[in-house]
Amino acid sequence: MKVAVCLKRVPDTTTKIVIGSDGKSIDENGVKFVPNPYDEYALEEAIALKERAGAGETVVYSLGGDSSQETIRTALAMGIDRGVLLQGAGSADGFEVAKTFAAELKGGGFDLVLFGKLAVDDYNMQVGPMTAELLGVPCITTVAHLTLANGAIEAEREIEGGIEVCTCSMPAVLTIDKGLNTPRLPSLKGIMAAKKKPLEVRPVHVGVGTLMVSSLTLPPERLAGRIVGEGPDAVPALVSLLRTEAKVL
Amino acid sequence: MTAILAVLEQRSGAIRKVSHEVLAAARALADAMGGGTTVDAAVLGGDTLDGVAALGPAGADRVLVAKRGDFALYNPDGYAATLAEAGKSYAVLVLAATATGRDLAPRIAARMGVACATDVTAMGVEGGGISATRPVYAGKALQRVVLSGKPAILSVRPNTFAAGSFGKPGTVADLAVPPFTARVTVKEIKAPAQAALDVTEASIVVSGGRGLKEPANFKLIEDLAQAFGNAAVGASRAVVDAGWREHGAQVGQTGKTVAPGLYIAVGISGAIQHLAGMRTSKVIVAINKDKDAPIFKVADYGIVGDLFEIVPRLTEAVKKVRAEQ
Ligand SMILES: Cc1cc2nc3c(=O)[nH]c(=O)nc-3n(C[C@H](O)[C@H](O)[C@H](O)COP(=O)(O)OP(=O)(O)OC[C@H]3O[C@@H](n4cnc5c(N)ncnc54)[C@H](O)[C@@H]3O)c2cc1C
Ligand SMILES: Nc1ncnc2c1ncn2[C@@H]1O[C@H](COP(=O)(O)O)[C@@H](O)[C@H]1O
Numbered sequence: 001m002k003v004a005v006c007l008k009r010v011p012d013t014t015t016k017i018v019i020g021s022d023g024k025s026i027d028e029n030g031v032k033f034v035p036n037p038y039d040e041y042a043l044e045e046a047i048a049l050k051e052r053a054g055a056g057e058t059v060v061y062s063l064g065g066d067s068s069q070e071t072i073r074t075a076l077a078m079g080i081d082r083g084v085l086l087q088g089a090g091s092a093d094g095f096e097v098a099k100t101f102a103a104e105l106k107g108g109g110f111d112l113v114l115f116g117k118l119a120v121d122d123y124n125m126q127v128g129p130m131t132a133e134l135l136g137v138p139c140i141t142t143v144a145h146l147t148l149a150n151g152a153i154e155a156e157r158e159i160e161g162g163i164e165v166c167t168c169s170m171p172a173v174l175t176i177d178k179g180l181n182t183p184r185l186p187s188l189k190g191i192m193a194a195k196k197k198p199l200e201v202r203p204v205h206v207g208v209g210t211l212m213v214s215s216l217t218l219p220p221e222r223l224a225g226r227i228v229g230e231g232p233d234a235v236p237a238l239v240s241l242l243r244t245e246a247k248v249l
Numbered sequence: 250m251t252a253i254l255a256v257l258e259q260r261s262g263a264i265r266k267v268s269h270e271v272l273a274a275a276r277a278l279a280d281a282m283g284g285g286t287t288v289d290a291a292v293l294g295g296d297t298l299d300g301v302a303a304l305g306p307a308g309a310d311r312v313l314v315a316k317r318g319d320f321a322l323y324n325p326d327g328y329a330a331t332l333a334e335a336g337k338s339y340a341v342l343v344l345a346a347t348a349t350g351r352d353l354a355p356r357i358a359a360r361m362g363v364a365c366a367t368d369v370t371a372m373g374v375e376g377g378g379i380s381a382t383r384p385v386y387a388g389k390a391l392q393r394v395v396l397s398g399k400p401a402i403l404s405v406r407p408n409t410f411a412a413g414s415f416g417k418p419g420t421v422a423d424l425a426v427p428p429f430t431a432r433v434t435v436k437e438i439k440a441p442a443q444a445a446l447d448v449t450e451a452s453i454v455v456s457g458g459r460g461l462k463e464p465a466n467f468k469l470i471e472d473l474a475q476a477f478g479n480a481a482v483g484a485s486r487a488v489v490d491a492g493w494r495e496h497g498a499q500v501g502q503t504g505k506t507v508a509p510g511l512y513i514a515v516g517i518s519g520a521i522q523h524l525a526g527m528r529t530s531k532v533i534v535a536i537n538k539d540k541d542a543p544i545f546k547v548a549d550y551g552i553v554g555d556l557f558e559i560v561p562r563l564t565e566a567v568k569k570v571r572a573e574q
Contacts, residue, residue: 013502014521017389026390037503092394093364094355120502122392123385125367126355133359138432139325141352144496154436158497159348160447161260162438164323169432178503179496210398211364214375217391219384222528222547227540231554232562238534239566241550246532248453248511249477249570 001056003046004113005080006101006128008036008090009064009071010121017218024213035071038116042176044183045146046114047079057081059108063090063100063206069199076194077186083199092122093209098130100206106135115175117142128175138168142177251286253279254339254400255309256332258349259292262321264300266450267345269412272308274405275343276415278372278379282340289313291335291424293328295321305419307412313424320426322435323349325356330429333360339400341379343372346404347449354404363398368506370409370529379403387502387525407449408508409529446481448500453511454530456483456500458523460516460537460556464493469560470515476567483507483527485517501526516556519544536560 011017011026012034018027035043043060050056060075062068063086072083086104091097105113113135115128125141132139138153145156151170156163158177186194228238242249255275257268272290279286290309292298296316304312315331336342336357344350346368358365370391371382379401385392396403448454455477457470467482474480484494486501500507502525512530517523519535519542527533528547535548536556545551552559 011386013387013525015386015389017386019390026386092392095358095362095364098355098359121386123368123383123387125351126358126365129352129355130359133329133356139356140433142348156439157348159438160450161445162440164348164438165436167434167436209364210396211366212378212395212397213392214380214395215393216385217393219388219391219529222533222549225533225535225545225548225551227545227551227553229552231552232558234552234554235559235562235566238550238552238563239570242511242532242534243570246511246549248532249567 001050001053002110003049003056004059004061004105004108004110005039005042005046005075006113006115007039007043007060007062007071007075008116008119009033009062009068010036010119013037013120019216019218024216026216033067033071035074036116036119038118038120038176038178040183041178041180042114042116043075043078043080044181045176047184048181049112049148059084061086061101061104063088063097063204065089072199073194074186076197076199077190078184079190082197085199085201086204087201088204088206091206091209092213093211094124094126095130096207096209098127098134100204101127101131102134105131111170113173115173117175117177128173132173135173137171137173139173140166140168141175143174144177144179146174146180251282251284251340252338253286253288253341253343254336255288255290256342256344256350256353257290257292257304258345258347259294259298262295262297262299264292264304266412267347267407269307270407270410271343271345271405272304273413274372274410276308276413277410278341278343281374287311289339290419291332293320293331293424301421306414306416308415309419312419312421314421315424315426317426319431322438324431324435325352325433326431327426327429328353329356329360331424331426332357334427335424336361336400342400342402344404346406350404354402358402361400363400363402364396365402365404366394366396367404369403369405372403372405384529387522388506388528389525406506406508408452446479448481448483448498448507449505451479451481452509453477453480454483454500454507454509455480455513455515456485456517457488457515458485458517459487461488467493469556473513473560473564473567476564476571478571485523514544514548515560517544518542519547
């Protein structure tokens with residue numbers, strides 16, 4: 001079982017967002033970066049699949065600057081065999097990112113390529129399925145339940161008001177949702193071993209594409225609300241406001 | 250002539266409510282583009298389809314229909330192949346940012362070799378391209394992008410664009426389906442154990458948190474939702490992780506993003522990750538016994554006090570108002 005995982009380095013979800021001086025990106029000063037949370041489920045799945053198969057290889061790819069090496073080491077500490085840093089600037093245009101991954105993964109002989117369902121910074125939700133299209137392989141997105149048997153995949157994805165049961169064959173691309181597994185924490189032994197695992201750095205050039213960021217702004221503050229009252233006696237006042245002022249009842 | 254293609258969705262042969270929002274959004278963009286830009290609607294479905302006649306009045310100049318047995322359920326490769334082919338005649342493709350639209354939009358974009366903007370909350374025209382505003386960093390910032398590809402492909406966030414009525418009939422034509430290889434098959438749609446209205450689709454969401462103390466008390470939340478008639482039940486991650494509610498009900502950064510007309514948070518503290526999923530709701534009500542709970546900072550209306558006393562009273566009051574209407 002040969003599995004690749006695409007792992008993105010993103011700001012920690014509790015980060016307070018400050019707009020950078022270019023007005024198009026965030027100010028990274030003092031921001032703590034972490035592995036994209038959904039990608040951690042993908043990493044766990046890759047490691048577990050190889051363990052279950054008893055043989056194979058797991059490889060993590062990240063597109064970004066040198067600081068992404070630290071993120072890759074975290075994956076190696078969890079148990080991924082080796083890492084590749086595609087050294088270059090990412091892009092808001094998910095298609096350009098997908099082209100970069102497709103070029104890299106093509107001919108890699110992977111049975112599965114795993115992505116997170118979305119990156120919590122850009123919320124694009126597109127690099128996985130786009131890469132699959134470019135590679136010409138089946139793709140199931142937002143997988144929350146997975147069964148593999150004899151090269152056949154059955155996956156469940158949550159849709160509005162139900163669960164879609166999908167099947168395809170391998171090789172395939174899957175994007176992973178929360179709930180598929182519980183990612184393991186790197187052990188001390190894993191952290192030591194990670195230092196010696198191969199991490200290749202390969203410069204890449206990401207194209208300009210057809211999507212340009214024109215601005216990044218903070219959302220308008222919600223107007224300060226009001227406390228209608230205390231306890232059950234405030235209910236009539238609330239109901240009346242919902243009817244006459246908010247007009248939602 | 251410039252034209253926009255609105256990609257609609259059906260479930261069990263009925264056009265989905267969100268598709269009327271997509272049509273209205275496409276119609277508004279057509280007006281912004283000017284020059285008599287027209288809007289076509291594409292519907293891909295099985296052998297029976299209801300609601301096609303209503304699509305003209307909902308904003309479509311022309312409705313293009315592809316009916317086939319293997320299109321009754323979502324067919325990722327077949328839908329993508331059909332729309333990538335049809336898309337060649339359009340300046341813009343608009344989809345819904347639903348489970349289907351989020352899966353489909355990037356596939357069409359990749360097949361057509363252009364970018365796509367997902368989860369869009371506003372659209373317009375900027376410097377010869379199509380501009381789109383989209384929440385990023387869990388709604389903590391708004392990114393404005395300009396798409397210069399032909400076509401520009403966008404998916405719009407549900408509950409953001411109001412469906413409209415344009416009072417004219419549209420014409421209906423066939424949508425051609427090119428040959429394709431179905432690499433992925435959708436076998437079936439399983440109903441969830443707690444079958445209910447989905448939080449992303451409801452115009453009212455009532456959510457409960459750890460303040461409810463134990464799972465059985467979610468009955469209070471269900472009763473309040475029921476009193477509104479058309480409300481969905483949501484939950485904080487704390488109670489989903491504790492196994493009180495299904496993952497599908499979770500609102501927040503690692504759950505769903507909702508933007509209903511009314512969001513009621515009961516016994517939810519309002520952690521930043523919860524706010525990420527509901528802060529763009531039009532009206533927010535909070536019920537919490539802690540007057541300093543962060544949820545009150547985003548709530549339009551709050552009641553401080555014990556939910557076990559307040560919620561039953563609110564349920565009764567809502568029932569009474571609705572009975573009088
Ligand atoms: C990476 C990450 C992602 C996350 N994603 C999400 C997410 O998607 N969604 C999410 O919700 N959370 C998410 N969280 C968790 C989040 O940080 C909070 O822990 C969680 O939202 C708290 O849930 P709660 O408000 O139900 O519980 P608590 O924080 O325990 O709040 C319970 C509230 O109930 C009130 N209360 C208690 N008793 C009563 C009573 N009798 N009457 C009235 N009020 C009462 C209390 O005053 C309190 O404010 C995430 C966390 C992390 C680290
Ligand atoms: N720069 C990147 N490096 C590595 N993986 C990435 C990168 N950008 C996106 N991905 C992968 O694509 C998934 C979806 O990202 P997105 O389409 O940007 O929401 C992420 O969860 C990652 O698995």
